[in-house]
Amino acid sequence: MTSFLLIDDHTVVRTGVKILLADLFMDIQIAEAKDGESALLLLQQQSFDMVMLDIQMPNTDTFALMETFKLLYPSIKVLVFSMSPENIFAMRFLKAGALGFISKDAPLDEIKIAIKKVLSGKKYMSEAMLFSLADGDNIKKGNNPFSILSTREFEIVTMMLNGKTLSNIAADLSLGTSTVGTHKSRIFTKLKVTNLLELKQLADSFETK
Known part of the structure; x- marks a missing residue:
């Protein structure tokens, strides 16, 4: 059985992701948390294979949450699932320990690819992000x-x-x-x-x- 922890303050988002995960995997267990505090309580009670994490939630310091994952739950694979601009936030969270960053606006097929990649232990970045990283001139110009x-x-x-x-x-x-x-x-x-x-x-x- 594959276990997921969805951390997002919007019920409708969590519901949509649950439907998507049920379509992708036959045998799954899904837990939900509305913020960092409720997520940590769940982590104390059971283990999870993968976390899907929004990064802008009330009462949650997501960088501190990532540090807790790294220190106390190092085997958890984290996929950031957010509306925040990828080219501002993605690299910071990848450096903080996330394996992937995907926009909530991404096509459904792309979200599925991101989930499967991160669950298998591979890093995921969108084509746009990979292009930006490969564009040395863009980086030198300091466009971000x-x-x-x-x-x-x-x-x-x-x-x-x-x-x-x-x-x-x-x-x-x-x-x-x-x-x-x-x-x-x-x-x-x-x-x-x-x-x-x-x-x-x-x-x-x-x-x-």
Whole structure:
């Protein structure tokens, strides 16, 4: 039996993925979690072959969750399944331990390929992402400004894009609010934005590139 853990705050998404998995595999077990906390509770109770993970959920630090997977559940294969722009987030999560990154907007056949590849222990990236990595000039030109952020800065950006306030972020990361504020100022300077709206517009601009 193949066991899956679906971590997504949207019930309709989890339901759709369950239908897809039931179509792909004969003998499966599927558990659902709406955030990182409920996912960790399930992991304490049973083992899973594969996790399908959204990366922007309320009350969830997905980078910390990935670190927990790596430290406590190293055999779990993680496929990120997200609406977040692939060319901003994919490499960060692959470096954090995920085996694949697939957009929720991807064609159904492509999602099936990603699931099967990751479940078999192979890495999955879309053709667009592979092309971007192969395009040395693209990388040198720095077309993705988010790549210049440190790991901590990127983590804070992810949480800001998820609608968290500075105090929320400080509590989640066990940092002082002033420290998070300093990171925010550095992030805005590096990305050449002046407010959260401009930051969101910058992130959104990568969705169709």
